[in-house]
Amino acid sequence: MITSKPRIKDRRGGAKTSSAVMTKSDDTASATPFWKAKRLDQMTPQEWESLCDGCGQCCLHKIENEDSGDIALTNVACRYLELGQCRCGDYDNRHRNVPDCISLTPDVVPKLRWLPTTCAYRLIAKGQDLYWWHPLVSGDPETVHQAKISVRDQAVSEDEVEDLEDHVQAWLDAGVDPFAKKPKPGRGR
Helix, strand or coil: CCCCCCCEEEECCCCCCCCCCCCECCCCCCCCEHHHHCCHHHCCHHHHHHCCCCCCHHHEEEEEECCCCCEEEEEEECCCEECCCCEECCHHHHHHHCCCCCCCCCCCHHHCCCCCCCCHHHHHHCCCCCCCCCHHHHCCCCHHHHCCCCCCCCCEEHHHCCCHHHHEEEEHHHCCCCCCCCCCCCCCC
């Protein structure tokens, strides 16, 4: 019997270049952080962008088996991801440079199974709190790296890779974290 490789396609996200900025909800008298007071679709553009923790995981290539829908997670980053900073090196032009780079929107977030379980957009969409290491909680953009959540020192650029399939770290539906990180959640909502 002759078998063929399953048809696959590359799935990409996109990490932001702007640094996380702590902002509060529109009610300046309120001490409740905006991410606890607002839904994703209620956030200002600045609030939305600041939700990106700078982990870079969304900029890793994913491989989807078009027959089964299974998604493989790799450690291969988009060529525009600055691996040391875990930020897109050309964020404003990312869609021109990488046409299949996905823009996260409130409507798209719940549909992206491959978003990390630690992703602020995913957490907020599910009504959950941010982790202690998120820059909006910690006040420090380095805590995402110190907590080993980011792809810093773990990813390779696609420019250094011949066969993407050689870099599969885990299959999404297998319930395996490709980087075996077990972050501690922040304080509850």
